[in-house]
Amino acid sequence: MLSQKTKDTLLGPLNANNPVVVQVLGICSALAVTVQLKPALVMGIAVTIIVAMANVIVSLIRNTIPMRIRIIIQLVVVAALVTLVSEVLKAFAYDVAMQLSVYLGLIITNCILMGRLEAFAMTNNAWDSFLDGLGNGFGYAIILVIVAFFRELLGSGALLGYQIIPDSWYAAGYENCGMMMMPAMALILVGCIIWAHRSINKEEK
C-alpha cells in the first residue's frame, strides 16, 4: 500500500531515526513539559500538527525561496503558524489554549521544526514532507510521553493527575521522589532512553 520510501519517511522517525534520541533535537522542551503526562501529550500533539503544516508550506514554496534568507523565511512560516494556531485555540478552545499557555509559544523555538524544514521540506515534495512532519512529531511525542510517564509516576505518584500509588504505601513509608520534579532528571531519563535505544539497535548497524 505504502511504498518503501513513504514508509521510511513516516515510520523512520519513530525508532531508527528518532528526532530526540538519535538526532538529539528538541531536548529543551522535553525538559520543560515532562513533569506531568498531560502537558507532555498536548505538547506532542501540538508539535506534530505544526511540524506537518510548516513542512507542507515550506515544501510548496521551496523553489521560490532565496537561498540566503531561507532560514528567516522558514522561521516566519513557523512563527505565523504558531500564532495562528494560538489565536484559533483562544477563540474556539479556550480551555486547551490556557492549558498550553507558554508551551504553545515554545514550539517556535523547538529545533525539530527548523531541523525538519531545513533538512527535509526544502528538498522534498509536499506529500512526503507532510508524512515526514507527522513521523517526526510522533517520534518526539513518544519520547516526551515515556519521560513524563516516569517523572509523574515516581515524582507525584500519579498519572494524568490521577493518584496511582495507593495511600497505604505512603502510610508504610513510601516517599515520592522529589528529584523527578527537577529538569535535570528529564535529561537523565532521556539519557537512559538513548542508552536502551542504542543497545537494542546495535546489531542493525
Next chain:
Amino acid sequence: MKLNTNSNVYTIVYATIVVIIVAVLLALVSQVLSPRQAANVKLDQQKQMLVALNQELGADPAALYESLVRDTIDSENTKPGIFRFEVDGATKYVLRLHGAGLWGGIGGYIALDEDKNTIFGINFNHESETPGLGALIVEEPFRSQFIGKHIRNAEGDIVSVVVLKKGNQAENGEEQVDAVSGATITSTGVSDMLKANLCDEYAAFLAIENEKMSNCENEEMEVEDVIAEN
C-alpha cells in the same frame, strides 16, 4: 526564462511580499477572532468567580453567573475588582486578586461573607507556574484550606491569611494555611498577593465604620491621629 532566485532584488522583493502576506493574514485573523476571544476571557472570569463562590459550574455558567451577581463596586483605586453576589439569600463579596508567582503572574478571586471577614471560598489562577508544583495552587486541596478562615485578627484589624510551610507559626497572629511543598516561591507569592490586595488595595472597601482601616495602614492613621490631637 528562469528567475534568478539569488539576486539581491529578488531577495528583497520576496522578503517584503512574505512579510506583508503574513502580517495581513495575522491581522485579519486577530481582527475576526477578537470578539470571540474577549467573550471567552469574560466567560472564564465568570467561571473563576463561580468557583470562588463554591458553585457547581453546570451546563450554562454564564446564566448561573447572571442569576447570582448583583452589582460591581468600583472605587477610585480599585479597577473593576469588587463584585457583589447573592448566594442562597446571603450577600457575598468577590474581590479580584493579582500578584506574582515564580515564573509569571498569579491571580484569583476571593469570596468573603457579608462580615467582610470570613472567607467563603477562593480560587487561584496562574500564567506559568510549574506543573505538579506551583501549579497545584489552583487545585481543590490547596484552595479548600482557606474556607472559613478569617482575614481579621482578634482586634478586628485586617491582617490577611498567610501561607506557611507546615509546622511554622504565623508571627502576627494571622490565620494560616499550609504551603504547597516544593513550591516555596509560588506559595509565598500567594501569601504576599493576599496581603497586598486585602491590606492595601481593598482596605477602603473592607474597612468597617468606626474602625481602624487596616493593620497595614497604621502608620498613616497614627499621623492623622497626631494631627487630630494637636
